[in-house]
Amino acid sequence: MADHQADATVYHWWVSDGEHASIKVIQQYIEARGMHWQDRAIAGSGTARFGDVLKAAVEAGEPPMASQVIGYDIHYWASRGELVNLDDIAREQEWDEVVPYGIQTLSKYEGHWYAAPINTHSTNWLWLNGDLFRRLGGVAPDTWEDLLSMLEEARKLDIVPLAIGHEAWEHTLLFEAVAAGAGGAEFYRRAFLELDPTALDENLLLAIFQRMSQLREYLDEDFSRITWNQATRLILSGEALLQVQGSWVDGEFSYYGYIPGQDYACFRFPDTQGMFLFNSDQYMLFEQGPGDEEARREFVSTLMDVDLQRDVNVSSGAAPARVDVPGDAFNPCGRQAISDMRSTNMRRTLMGSIAMGNANPPEVKNAIYQVVSDHLYGRIDDEEAVHRLREALMNHSAGR
Template sequence: MVRKSILTVLMSAAAMPFCMSAQATDLEVTHWWTSGGEAAAVAEFAKAFDATGNHWVDGAIAGSGGTARPIMISRITGGDPMGATQFNHGRQAEELVEAGLMRDLTDIAEAGKWREVVNPPSLLDSCTLDGKIYCVPVNIHSQQWLWLNNDVFKKAGLEVPKDWNEFVAAAPKLEEAGIVPLAMGQQPWQTSLAFQVLLVAVAGPDIYNKVYGDKDAELAGSDALAPVFEAAARARDMSKKSNVQSWNDATNMVITGKAAGQIMGDWAQGEFQMAGQTAGKEYSCLPGLGMNEVIQTGGDAFYFPKVDDAAITEAQGVLANVMMAPDTQVAFNLKKGSLPVRGDVDLTAANDCMRKGLDILAKGNVIATPDQLMSADSVTQINDLFVEFFNDPSITAKDVQTRFAAIVADAE
């Protein structure tokens, strides 16, 4: 059980630098959380913020982050900023911060002792530029998962796979049964996600860090990495009949038994939970595709654009503290399928998949996301490459490896 109620945390002026507002303020918050599980999670933030006497004005933007971010950036640079906005951990808002358009949260972070409670510390480092903190990390999302419909395998007379290789071996029999082996949406980040998850699973986290972190183009184009691109080509073949666009539509294919599995981040858990399914019963989850079990320390963060309005500025500070409050962290992340950024919260209600993630995190088996290691432009180039690859079977594994290595060579 969570140690305190959300209201208790919000009203504790001694422990937290926020309390009920003297005057209610509407605060527009933009984000791209629109699937069923995501909407349930973001409602926890809204409920906790509204409990302070302010009002969360929901600015959800349909689509993915790739769709939403240009809209958010355009509003901020165009002089029409929202009160708060979502970005992913990493360098996505770097230019906005450098341009002086984002609020410095260092005083709030120091008062709340964020450096003492955020785990791993790299999450807060991703919000820091020139020693100042500019965002609130709200969760740890890892992309390194394979989600499986247990019943699909049983009906096909197959054991539920324990790793990627067993999953690939089961594909022909699944196809004979009319099941799409691998569900995959066609948004650019999804195909790129599948590739980099395969890179970690097949080649290991050290190779991943050298390629994405050190920008080792020679390694990226070497024979040592050829199996990774061959695995990506196999994934392309297994997903050729997926025919969906959004990630949550692909997840729904797994939930409903139209597909056997999906490579997707842990946010997919929210969709399984909304469908009333239980981890370890109706579905299984394989961190690191069951091969190299690691947790990425990426996730979501909220930035607060500078505004010339004292009431909005005050409400921004309240929301920043609400998002970091222990009970809000628990309530939000249990719905979202992610892990809290606070290392001091009670997670006895965590499900089987969340416990796997917590165990891996406790062992220190973590890697950064591409957004934390490369510029937004370099990540976009890789995304575009794998959209083309997954949609054009004529592009060979060797071809895409050569092009990928060239992007890595010029990456920032």
């Protein structure tokens, strides 16, 4: 156990109600190990806003002990030589054996562990208001045509069929589910993870953007004024039928005491069954941050503890970042997530989320953001979106 005087200064972006409850779980575990938790919560979900604050602190010579991080941002910090190498702890706790392979590719840089993953969120979910779902027949939409039919029936009830917020990452999260459903797992992997220019079939990309245009017709006219968690509250209140979002929505529902199968329903986005588009929250430790080696080891070892990963993800709605955490304590949506995570890990269809920076480096992600958000707002048409997306992906492919 670490010295009781050790400070665990932690930067993170978990600021919504459900996320705040989840960070408290981590805090309780860390403090039980004798460390003093010093919290710095910054809204931003791993985007430039959060990153700018963290960079400013590091450049000022005041890095935290640890910071939440996702995706290729880990590689950015590791390449600068700023992070603590975690190989010894990883070897001791057998991370190579229990962490899904897709997550390991992000946690590691040049073959070495630099971040500890705490969860495996997935983004290709539908979250539906339970009462409205039953009014519309109570049958999960299995195909794209099923989804459109359900959205149309919701519109006839004079409710918002599809809730979404105003930020580009939300629009890209919707896009990635549509793209995976339309093109399949091999297309998604080749086009967006491997940046293979031969995968960028114009007709398929056009079909994807045409589907996005269809969905635009079912959005709330005020979506440009709300955030993702405000969109979630529209589902909770029955003002909207469904939301396409990550499994952190399950954490929001749970925080407010809602019961899956009764108050809300969770299903895979149509035609993405058998795929798990993931976002893994991770923690990296700074070489120049506070805390001695013992405190750092205690902090990281605690994050990877089976019990912590169970409890924090029962709260957050995610699957754990370990394949060996029992699912008994999770609700039905959580148990489904764990089952899906394990099976897709075996089939290598557990693939990084574009929207959450787990598929591409930031420059590629941001280029996709711009095209997808401009298109959803109706600033560019389907054909222009295809042209701009192909150009962006091929330019970055050439740069690899």
